[in-house]
Each structure stands twice: as C-alpha cells, then as structure tokens.
Amino acid sequence: MSDQRLRELERRFKETGEPAAWGAWLRARVRQGSLDAAAVPLAARIEAGALARERVQLAGYLGDPLALALDEHDTIALAVCLGDDAAVRVALDDYYDGDVEGWLVGLAHWGGEPWVRAAVACAIQAREASRANEDADDPYSDVGHYEEMTDRLLEGVLRWLDCPCAQHGQDALRDAQRYEYVSRHSVSLAYLACQVAWAFSSDSAWPDAYALELLERVGAREAVATIRAALIPWALGTT
Ligand SMILES: [Zn+2]
Secondary structure, rough: OHHHHHHHHHHHHHHHOOOOHHHHHHHHHHHHHOOOOOHHHHHHHHOOOOOHHHHHHHHHHHOOOHHHHHOOOOHHHHHOOOOHHHHHHOOOOOOOOOOOHHHHHHHHHHHHHHHHHHHHHHHHHHHHHHHOOOOOOOOOOOOHHHHHHHHHHHHHHHHHHHOOOOHHHHHHHHHHHHOOOOOOOOHHHHHHHHHHHHHOOOOOHHHHHHHHHHHHHOOOOHHHHHHHHHHHHHHHHHO
C-alpha cells in the first residue's frame, strides 16, 4: 500500500462521504498499520450501512479513541463548531482545562436520546452507589424506598426511549412530577431524565441548566466516566 494510494482513498472518502469509500480507506489503513485491527468489524458495519457516521462522531466526541481514529480529526472539528473547544479537551481526557458542562451541553447536537441516556446512566450509578453505602443491617434503611422511586421514574423514560414521541415524554414527566422535590440523587437524576425526554420531544427550548443540574449531583469526573461507559457501546452498537 503506497502512501499515494492511501491518500487517494482518503480523498475519495472526504469528497463523497460514502460509507463504501470510508470502509475502503479504513481497511487500507489497517493493512498499512496506521489503524488498529479492532477497526475492521466497525469498517464492515460502516460499509453495510449499519453504522452511521454521526454515531461514530458521537462516540469520538464521547472520547472513544478508536472512533476518533476512524473519523480522524472530524470529531474535533465538529466539537469546535459546536462552539466550545474546551469541551474537546474533555473528549481528549483533560478534565482540568476541559469544560465538562460545555461537553454535556454539546451532547445535545445528537438529539435527545444520548442526553436522556446520559441522565439515565447517572441515575443508575447514583442508585447503585447509595446501595453500596448503606448498612445492610440497618432496620431503618430507606434505600429500598428510594430505589423503587428511581425505578418507577426510569420506567417512563425507557418507554420514551422505545418510542420517543411527545406523548411518551408527557407521560414520563407527568408520572415523575410527584417526585419533583425528592432530593435523593438517584431520584432527581431520574427526574431530570424525564424532563429532558419531555423537552426534546415537545421541541421546547433546550435549557443549558440541565447540564449544570446533572453536575451538581454527580462530580465532573464521575459524570464523564459514567456517561462514556454507558454511551460509547450504545453509539457504536457494540453492546
Ligand atoms: Zn412514543
């Protein structure tokens, strides 16, 4: 594989954006040794039309190194277009200079579903953490009570994820409203997921406040780790 041939395949992909051209370029890079062999099954799914470029870009934005390598620098370019180059540093593992709030807000570029899945992942993580911290022998433990509330809220969100229409968003939010003032982290994060589902399916304005609210309940580093672990396999369809 000559460098010239490789550049030709790259140019063809960049010009056409076609899945077949992308797959050919990726396989050539694997043969040449500049791309990990783990990319081969993804290249096959890209060529078959089973993995869309926007999903690969999302996985790259989430910080998956393989996804970043597949699309080279387009994910970075995209994140810069989203208006927040500090968010890019989060994808590149720099929490100190990175802007986690901006990164979360930028996730909305891919629509409501990744954002709702992010809030769901954080709610589940908070539920598990509170269980782990609870004294199992404490007869006054209320952990089960809050777990039940969290699960009830998440059921509405899961129905919305199956069918993300305005009706399911409204149903999820209506059922959730009686838990609006429960301050337990897992419950308020599940409530946040319901609010976001409703906001996206009803075309309401996107409030940046959601990102801030999530980060008030989950530390920045933990939020990024939880969201990555849940969303990258989903984005790439490797779950
Ligand atoms: Zn629906």
